[in-house]
Amino acid sequence: MGNSITIGWLNTHPDFFKNKPYVNRGISGQTTPQMLVRFRADVIDIGAKAVVILAGTNDIAGNTGPSTLEMILDNIKSMTEIAQANGVKVILCSVLPAFDYPWRPGLEPNVKIPKLNTLIKNYADRNGVYYLDYFSALDDGNNGISKENSYDGVHLTLEGYKILEPLVEKAIKKVLE
Template structure:
């Protein structure tokens, strides 16, 4: 069976959910895949607190997994901790390079993070186009804003205003599925599949 690896932070892991194994957005995507005929197994390799720096420390074993599609979601914690935009972009590029080297035929889907309005303009400027730039440069797929329709909506988020509640993750799963389903269809229709 083909495998989709979701590599990210708490947003991928499903931080704070009662049952991340069924309510995180990768789990919800697995449910949707199963309802649409299956054929793909989802691996949730999200780890709460990961930055693009700390994620590099656990990348090697992830790259050793069977990977037919790689979904990359990182960067929110870097922003919160004040890491430079150039470092974040370089780290994401390194991860993309490693995935391409280890799994050259696996499509990559990059999940973008937008900045909250309270981030000062000077600090935010460098972050604005990281994901668009990386997607264009590497010719990979992009969901421009993972939290579209969820960020800033109190009843969809936990008390911290950062992590979604289960209802928020349902919206996120739909956001990702809209792009991922076309990748799945293309992967299934490749010669030899």
């Protein structure tokens, strides 16, 4: 469940998804309220056993208007609660680093994303939810992503996705044990 980073994974590295029971539910540009609206249809109604939620960067970018970090977290909590109420295991991902947004510069995602990630991690820890730290795996040391791993500072290259692949596979295996 996610945005352009999620659907970009399928488009950039389709072989990762071959012969696996994974369903990619990424829609470019979406924010957490939009994901929440489609969560039941895209996760619960298809009989998913686990869901990987990667969400929040487009909220920080203001794609559908202003959002506080608390509003973003509330939507992530709601998706988590819907999943758990339906027996679906949840993996909450940190938001990927972004020093700035090329389509909306000056919003300081390099400051806001780490704060949101702390909120997501604290919620996951308090509620026994698996937290998957993508941020640390991709951080270039300045709360951004290197040019090798991202073509625009937000969206990943094949090399970037290859860093995440063993991490997500480990998380999926762990929650389904």
